[in-house]
Amino acid sequence: MFETRIHGRGGQGVVTSAELLSVAAFREDRHAQAFPSFGSERTGAPVISFCRIDDRTIRTREPISLPDAVIIVDPTLLHHVDVFSGLRADGYVLINSTRSFAELQLGELCDGFRPERLCTIPATELAREHLGRPLPNAAMLGAFAQLTGVVTVESVAAAIRQRFSGEVAEANVRAAQAAAGLVPPSSGKAAQEEAINA
Amino acid sequence: MLEQIEGSQAVARTVAMCRPEVICAYPISPQTHIVEGLSRLVKAGELRPCEFVNVESEYAAMSVAIGASATGARSYTATASQGLLYMAEALYNASGLGLPIVMTVANRALGAPINIWNDHSDSMSQRDSGWIQLYVESNQEAVDVHLQAFRIAETLSLPVMVCMDGFILTHAVERVELPEPEQVDAFLPPYEPRQLLDPAEPMTIGAMVGPEAYTEVRYLAHYKQMQALDVIPEVAAAFEQRFGRSSGGLLRSYRSDDAETIVVALGSVLGTIEDVIDELRDQGVSIGALGIRTFRPWPSEEVRSALEHAKRVIVVEKALSIGIGGIVSQNVHGALEGTAVTIHTAIAGLGGRPITKSSLRRLFADGIAGELTGTTFVDLDHSLVDGESERMMQTRRSGPHAENMLRDVGIVGAGPV
Numbered sequence: 001m002f003e004t005r006i007h008g009r010g011g012q013g014v015v016t017s018a019e020l021l022s023v024a025a026f027r028e029d030r031h032a033q034a035f036p037s038f039g040s041e042r043t044g045a046p047v048i049s050f051c052r053i054d055d056r057t058i059r060t061r062e063p064i065s066l067p068d069a070v071i072i073v074d075p076t077l078l079h080h081v082d083v084f085s086g087l088r089a090d091g092y093v094l095i096n097s098t099r100s101f102a103e104l105q106l107g108e109l110c111d112g113f114r115p116e117r118l119c120t121i122p123a124t125e126l127a128r129e130h131l132g133r134p135l136p137n138a139a140m141l142g143a144f145a146q147l148t149g150v151v152t153v154e155s156v157a158a159a160i161r162q163r164f165s166g167e168v169a170e171a172n173v174r175a176a177q178a179a180a181g182l183v184p185p186s187s188g189k190a191a192q193e194e195a196i197n198a
Numbered sequence: 199m200l201e202q203i204e205g206s207q208a209v210a211r212t213v214a215m216c217r218p219e220v221i222c223a224y225p226i227s228p229q230t231h232i233v234e235g236l237s238r239l240v241k242a243g244e245l246r247p248c249e250f251v252n253v254e255s256e257y258a259a260m261s262v263a264i265g266a267s268a269t270g271a272r273s274y275t276a277t278a279s280q281g282l283l284y285m286a287e288a289l290y291n292a293s294g295l296g297l298p299i300v301m302t303v304a305n306r307a308l309g310a311p312i313n314i315w316n317d318h319s320d321s322m323s324q325r326d327s328g329w330i331q332l333y334v335e336s337n338q339e340a341v342d343v344h345l346q347a348f349r350i351a352e353t354l355s356l357p358v359m360v361c362m363d364g365f366i367l368t369h370a371v372e373r374v375e376l377p378e379p380e381q382v383d384a385f386l387p388p389y390e391p392r393q394l395l396d397p398a399e400p401m402t403i404g405a406m407v408g409p410e411a412y413t414e415v416r417y418l419a420h421y422k423q424m425q426a427l428d429v430i431p432e433v434a435a436a437f438e439q440r441f442g443r444s445s446g447g448l449l450r451s452y453r454s455d456d457a458e459t460i461v462v463a464l465g466s467v468l469g470t471i472e473d474v475i476d477e478l479r480d481q482g483v484s485i486g487a488l489g490i491r492t493f494r495p496w497p498s499e500e501v502r503s504a505l506e507h508a509k510r511v512i513v514v515e516k517a518l519s520i521g522i523g524g525i526v527s528q529n530v531h532g533a534l535e536g537t538a539v540t541i542h543t544a545i546a547g548l549g550g551r552p553i554t555k556s557s558l559r560r561l562f563a564d565g566i567a568g569e570l571t572g573t574t575f576v577d578l579d580h581s582l583v584d585g586e587s588e589r590m591m592q593t594r595r596s597g598p599h600a601e602n603m604l605r606d607v608g609i610v611g612a613g614p615v
Contacts, residue, residue, distance in 0.1 A: 019204075019371045026202035026373060034371040059336075059469030061366050062554045 001054040002150050003064045007083045008073030011043040013137040018049035020141055023162060024155035025053040033058045046081050053150060069148055071140055090114055092148050096123040096136050116187050119147050121179050130175040142176025147188035153180045199376050205337035205367045208374045209302060210235030212341045214245045215382040216348045218274040220266035222251040222259045226281040227314050228364035229304035233276050256281040260288035267297035268403055270391040278364055279306035282320045293328025295403055298351035304364040307549040311600040315550020321361045322517040322525050328419055330358040330426050331494040333464040337367055337374050342445030346433045348386055353429050354422060355392045363466040385440050423495045430492050448497040451504055454486025459566055460505055461487045462530060463514040467553050474558045501533040510540040512565045516547040523573040546576035582606055
């Protein structure tokens, strides 16, 4: 089971992101369960969503407290919400930011985790470029697929096209692909494969 | 067709395939996505003939469903929480008149304090309303049981509530096998009403009945509902034969045939419980679960034969009957009368508090160790309760509990600052 927790704010599409991730996994014939944390349903309030992915039926309904990965869509949450709570030592972190972990003053975090599994992506900037709007989710999912390999970037693109249509879908797919291209080759899944091949 | 779909949308599409002719609803979280989905299908002409009636309240929603059902229309509505309470008077009329309305209850807590999150307080409060109550564990079961609900309701001429956990199921996106419309048509024949309001042949429904026959009418209502104990398994068997999967029915046992400890629960928490049971079984613990799928009518004999061999039963329930404690466990006590089984009550998950595996592990271990006494409130924050009790002792005008305790847990903006 691979468990992902997504942090953002109301209106940023955090719930949709978890759903798209689950659809991407479903398209790879896997079991997936996406659900939001149901708190303040207000624009701007901190929001969490969850996605479990497994090869068999997922029965548990508890919120994810020991995630394999966290996605932080809104970096202003970093110093307000314990976004890394329960993250496994070999877990992945993807943050929407133009800055590095060190610049975000998260250097200490890098000590406890595997650095090749920590990544920042300028997803809002990519969204502005490809969509003309600051909606970073597609870009975040594209980078997440590339970083973790839990789903393919192609499946993310297919999930986006299933949910949206026309130019909106294509622009989001381009943002996802561009973000995947920005994940350093030494990161995450690619690094593991290199290690295996070496 | 296998789809990755939100629970509410899966239910909406399934209900549409059941061809209701009247849908009336008033929006209330967490039920709203279901009737929104249905209203879109009606507007798009994908569900016809069907009239979608926007009503001004839940009281009106049930009243319209009653009127529609009495004229021979297959009728559906959905609600939750305060909405269910608001339609309470009409609920008793629907069942008393013998009208086979199907309603989804997206289970949610009751106020005060107002709370939009999941527990079973709402449907449990209407357990005596004369409606059949079915509880589902997953969105697949929600789909399957809605199909069965129309057939059960119309076979018996009784209304059926399908209770699914609000948010936890209604808002979860997961894999669901949706039926094909032809399969549904073959499984669910057109509604043939037992009584019909028809201007061509005027009659009245709903006469006043005095002491001369009230007992007999109520006796028959009870007798009819108890017949559901036969009809529900028959419909579940017919469903399995046509759709190839087991869903619905009265009860579902999970690894409990030889278990010393059996956990009894309803709804989506069963999934989490089953995961914990698998872990404990791997460690050699003799434990299983019994899922109550039909809560009304209460399948007393079936519950007894499913539990009587156990040493102890732990009833995990998401509702609280203030003044006595557990609701389901009272029923379990009745079913196990005269046996040596020890019954523990655990109140959990009220107002949306997550029921975690670690809390369940602790609860089951305490039960097995003989450390549970009376009613256990899972994960109760004793210091929060003690702090408010202290305030009440210190001063008469201690203020409202909810606001005081919210301030104690650090929620900003709770009352005066």
